[in-house]
Amino acid sequence: MFRPLSIFVGARYTRAKRRNHFISFISMTSMIGLGLGVLAMIVVLSVMNGFQKEMSSRILGMVPHATILGAKPLDDWQPVAAAAMKNPEVLAAVPFTDMDGMLSYKGYMQPIQVSGVDPAQEGKVSIVADHIVQGSMQDLKPGEFGVVIGDITARRFRLSVGDKLTLIVPELSGEPGGITPRMQRLNVVGVFKVGAELDGSMALIHMADAAQIQHWQPNQVQSVRLKLKDLYMAPQVSKAIAGTLGDGYKADDWTHTQGSLFSAMKMEKTMIGLLLLMIVAVAAFNIIATLIMVVNDKGADIAILRTLGATPRQIMGIFMVQGTVIGVVGTLIGGVLGIIAALNVSAMVGWIERVTGQHIFTSDVYFISNLPSDLQAGDVVMICSAGLILSFLATIYPAWRAAQIEPAYALRYE
Known part of the structure; x- marks a missing residue:
C-alpha cells in the first residue's frame, strides 16, 4: 500500500519508545496540557452560555x-x-x-x-x-x-x-x-x-x-x-x-432597556475565551520545545535519510506529522472530556455540595441556585479548530530546522 515517506516515518517516530525519556515526558506533558486547555475552554464557555441563557429566559421573559x-x-x-x-x-x-x-x-x-x-x-x-x-x-x-x-x-x-x-x-x-x-x-x-x-x-x-x-x-x-x-x-x-x-x-x-447588559455578557464571554485560548496556545507551543529536542536527538537519522535521497521537504514533513499527531491526540482527548464535563457540570457541582455540605450557589446571595451549562456545537468546533491550528503552527519552526541539517555535519562524530 502506498504511504508517503513523511507520514510513515513521522508516525513511527510518534509511536517509538525514545532513548531519551525526558523527551517522552515533555511530549506527554504537551499533550496533557493541550487537552486540559481545550477541556477548560469548553467547560467555561458552556457555563457562560448557560448563564446567558438563564438570564435571557428570566429577564427577557419579564420585560x-x-x-x-x-x-x-x-x-x-x-x-x-x-x-x-x-x-x-x-x-x-x-x-x-x-x-x-x-x-x-x-x-x-x-x-x-x-x-x-x-x-x-x-x-x-x-x-x-x-x-x-x-x-x-x-x-x-x-x-x-x-x-x-x-x-x-x-x-x-x-x-x-x-x-x-x-x-x-x-x-x-x-x-x-x-x-x-x-x-x-x-x-x-x-x-x-x-x-x-x-x-x-x-x-x-x-x-x-x-x-x-x-x-x-x-x-x-x-x-x-x-x-x-x-x-x-x-x-x-x-x-x-x-x-x-x-x-x-x-x-x-x-x-434599548436591557441591551447593555447582554452586550456586557457577550464581551465578557469573548474576553474570557481569549484568556483561556492563551492556555491552549502555551500548551500548543510546548510542542516546539518537544520537537526541537527530538530533532537534536534524531540528527543522525535525519542525515542518513538525507543521504538515501530524502528531500528537505520530506524531512520537514516528518516532524510536522509528529507534532501534528501530538496536537490532534491532545485536542481530541480534551474535546471529548470537555463535552462530558460540560454536559454533567451541574450534576458534579450538586455532588460536591452534597459531599461537603456547603452550598456553592445559594439563592440568598445569587440569582441562581445551580450552575447552568449550555453546550454549543459551534463553541466546540471553534475551540478544537483553534487547538489544531495552534499545534500545527508550532511544528513549522522545528521541522524547518530539521530540514536544514547537513548530513556531513550530523555524521561527523557518529
Missing part, C-alpha cells in the same frame, strides 16, 4: 420583547395588536402601560418600574404568572389598586400579601416647578420571584388602574406589548410593524 406606542394613549389597542399579529415573527400582542415611580413604606423608599397589564392576557407574553410565590395575578382587579411586587422588594420592605404601600409618580402641572408628585395607595396582592434584578425593580398593576393614575380613560393604554419568535429580530420586526401602521406610531424594544 417586553418589543412595544408599539402611539403619539398619545391608545383608545383602541385591538387594531394595533391585530396588525402586529399579521407579522409571522409575532407570537402574541397584549395591552401594556409602563411608568416610573417610587414606592414608599414606613419612611423607606425605592425606585420602581410599574407595568400596567391585563392579568388575563399577561401569560401570553410574560413568565411572571409562573413565578408567583405569594398571592395570585388574578387578584389584580380594576379599581382596587392591587399590586404584584418582586421578592427583593417584599423582603426589603418586609411586606406580604395584604399590606399597603404608597406609589409616588411624577405628574405635569401648571405649578412653577412644572412637576408635582402624585400619590396612590396600593394593596399588595402578590409576590413574584424570577431570580433576577427585576425582583427589586419591577411591579405590576391592572392596566385600568394605571390609566386612572395617569388620568386617562379606563380603556386607554400606553402601548401594545409583543412577544417574538426571535428576540434578536426585535428592532427590525417592531420598526416594520410601526411602519405599516403609519405616522403617529413608533417602536421600542428590549435592546
Whole structure:
C-alpha cells in the first residue's frame, strides 16, 4: 500500500519508545496540557452560555420583547395588536402601560418600574404568572389598586400579601416647578420571584388602574406589548410593524432597556475565551520545545535519510506529522472530556455540595441556585479548530530546522 515517506516515518517516530525519556515526558506533558486547555475552554464557555441563557429566559421573559406606542394613549389597542399579529415573527400582542415611580413604606423608599397589564392576557407574553410565590395575578382587579411586587422588594420592605404601600409618580402641572408628585395607595396582592434584578425593580398593576393614575380613560393604554419568535429580530420586526401602521406610531424594544447588559455578557464571554485560548496556545507551543529536542536527538537519522535521497521537504514533513499527531491526540482527548464535563457540570457541582455540605450557589446571595451549562456545537468546533491550528503552527519552526541539517555535519562524530 502506498504511504508517503513523511507520514510513515513521522508516525513511527510518534509511536517509538525514545532513548531519551525526558523527551517522552515533555511530549506527554504537551499533550496533557493541550487537552486540559481545550477541556477548560469548553467547560467555561458552556457555563457562560448557560448563564446567558438563564438570564435571557428570566429577564427577557419579564420585560417586553418589543412595544408599539402611539403619539398619545391608545383608545383602541385591538387594531394595533391585530396588525402586529399579521407579522409571522409575532407570537402574541397584549395591552401594556409602563411608568416610573417610587414606592414608599414606613419612611423607606425605592425606585420602581410599574407595568400596567391585563392579568388575563399577561401569560401570553410574560413568565411572571409562573413565578408567583405569594398571592395570585388574578387578584389584580380594576379599581382596587392591587399590586404584584418582586421578592427583593417584599423582603426589603418586609411586606406580604395584604399590606399597603404608597406609589409616588411624577405628574405635569401648571405649578412653577412644572412637576408635582402624585400619590396612590396600593394593596399588595402578590409576590413574584424570577431570580433576577427585576425582583427589586419591577411591579405590576391592572392596566385600568394605571390609566386612572395617569388620568386617562379606563380603556386607554400606553402601548401594545409583543412577544417574538426571535428576540434578536426585535428592532427590525417592531420598526416594520410601526411602519405599516403609519405616522403617529413608533417602536421600542428590549435592546434599548436591557441591551447593555447582554452586550456586557457577550464581551465578557469573548474576553474570557481569549484568556483561556492563551492556555491552549502555551500548551500548543510546548510542542516546539518537544520537537526541537527530538530533532537534536534524531540528527543522525535525519542525515542518513538525507543521504538515501530524502528531500528537505520530506524531512520537514516528518516532524510536522509528529507534532501534528501530538496536537490532534491532545485536542481530541480534551474535546471529548470537555463535552462530558460540560454536559454533567451541574450534576458534579450538586455532588460536591452534597459531599461537603456547603452550598456553592445559594439563592440568598445569587440569582441562581445551580450552575447552568449550555453546550454549543459551534463553541466546540471553534475551540478544537483553534487547538489544531495552534499545534500545527508550532511544528513549522522545528521541522524547518530539521530540514536544514547537513548530513556531513550530523555524521561527523557518529
